[in-house]
Amino acid sequence: MTIKVLLADDQALVRAGFRSLLGRSRELTVVGEAATGDEAVRLARTTRPDVILMDIRMPGLDGIEATRRVLVELPGTRIIILTTFDTDEHIFAALRAGASGFLTKEVEPAELRRAVAVVAAGEALLSPGVTRRVVEQFAHRPAPVTGDGLAVLTPREREVVRLVAEGLSNEQIAEKLVISPLTAKTHITRALTKLRVRDRVQLVILAYETGLVRPGAGTCELD
Known part of the structure; x- marks a missing residue:
């Protein structure tokens, strides 16, 4: 096509x-x-x-x-x-x-x-060449309100979203949580649907805005 x-x-x-x-x-x-x-x-x-x-x-x-x-x-x-x-x-x-x-x-x-x-x-x-410093440096937002925007997620889905925001790939998430890459992808897909966001980029932004991930926690690549 x-x-x-x-x-x-x-x-x-x-x-x-x-x-x-x-x-x-x-x-x-x-x-x-x-x-x-x-x-x-x-x-x-x-x-x-x-x-x-x-x-x-x-x-x-x-x-x-x-x-x-x-x-x-x-x-x-x-x-x-x-x-x-x-x-x-x-x-x-x-x-x-x-x-x-x-x-x-x-x-x-x-x-x-x-x-x-x-x-x-x-x-x-x-x-x-772009890392999470771009998001951190220019994310001028009000104080985060941890939890409110993520209440629809299960504890495992919240953990997966946090790892996505830290820059881990599906394979890296799977290794860290001792699950299969397919299961990691399923968690991400469910989180996207529940949070009504378009893709991983929007997931990262939401993780920052809710305080799930704080600036300075590391680097992030979403290639």
Whole structure:
């Protein structure tokens, strides 16, 4: 099945470059290009893409608000935020808005195509050099209210969510809890459903916001 991709970036050369790279895969097709956030929202409405590559900084409506508006209308669409630097101070806000991850614009061609396919399949990603310091540094939020937002989880599911937020893979979680990777995945899936969040990125954010995981507890990779 072909994955439909919408490109949203205010630089025509960047859009042309991504179009060329994505065009090398038979499984990916670019269905539109937007130079502003407003245009991205309008094109998303008409083309109904599977994945949007969204520039975080655009004139007028930025990528954060465009992400939020697209997902209100098209919750099944996956959005990858594009940024020049992996320490962009707006990244956390974009993830909170519902983005499934982000990539720097220096991403390798093969990694870009893989990222689109991974996100289209319902997974989440952060570019390889990014750790939980991004979430910690820019998660300006009220004091956590541990428990309230996680009351629907079983004790085991809470433990699994905590380990996800600490950056462990399904296999690492399984090893730590002495369960199978399939069981670990099942716990994660149930937690996602109960908490009504989209993916692992949103799970990590919720773990921070409820105080289940505190800043400074380690590093996290969600590749």
